[in-house]
Amino acid sequence: MKTVLVSLIAIIPILGFAQKKKDLKSSGNPIFPGWYADPEAIVYGKEYWVFPTYSDKYENQVFFDAFSSKDLVHWTKHKDVLDSSNVKWAKQAMWAPAVLEKDKKYYLFFGANDIHPGEVGGIGVAVANKPAGPYKDLLGKPLIDTIVNGAQPIDQFVFKDKEGQYYMFYGGWGHCNVVRLKSDFSKLVPFSDGTLYKEVTPKNYVEGPFMFERKGIYYFMWSEGGWTGPDYKVAYSMSENPLGPFKRIGTVLVQNFDIANGAGHHSIIHNPKSDKYYIVYHRRPNGETAANHRETCIEEINFDKDGKIIPVNISKSGVKMDGL
Incomplete structure (x- = not known):
């Protein structure tokens, strides 16, 4: 009897944990453990994916992990999808x-070496052939390796317009450029006026550009x-x-210093089934x-009647389950 009782006591915590996971209805924040920053979120098929920076000392920040979820609540870690050895x-x-994703291939753009002059x-x-990689260097060299218009070549975001043209917004040090990409992402192609780089820096821009389209309006966002x-934050324009x-x-993220500070460098995902938008940061x-x-x-x-983004209050609860 004593042996049976001990065995039951031993498995109760395991059962409790399993039940807790089963009944979980909201994501909580953070959405997965570990120090991760600069998250790029995207929908691939019936799954949400997040590709963040591994947030550590400079010399240790030489690989990327990725995370996938079918419901924004339960996340699977995919280790080392790309590292500096490749x-x-x-x-x-x-x-x-x-x-x-383009033509059944998956592309991952990244910044490396924190380039300074010289x-x-x-x-x-x-x-890669699948979202979880492994990813291999496409070009064997940087796509952009020079400082133009004062913009440090980091924090890139790639946007496809309605005509199928791919643009890349990027830049640190308070400057943002936009470039046009060749369809195979092998090089830049000029704008109609022959230039390769156009500066589009909005007021107070620091880094981390992002764009999404909703109801014919382009929302351009950035970190300040x-x-x-503690003053890191996200602002936007339309x-x-x-x-x-x-x-x-105005500002999108309204910080709560009782919970966290330094909220920024984000991305946006949209569930077309529920028509809900989420900011991952x-x-x-x-x-x-x-x-x-x-x-x-x-x-x-959420958005008001004029399409403006209602400022977000950061939370510990995160978001509710939302399948694709």
């Missing part, structure tokens, strides 16, 4: 991925403030043209002071 020119940190590095692109400090002009409207939990102690979180975003 990108020979990336000798130092890699971060801030941008991802997309240094090798910039924006690269890798390709310093990523290591335009009828994907190339702007972009006039700052990183933040630094209350009490954490280390710059790289950042976690990936999610909130629902």
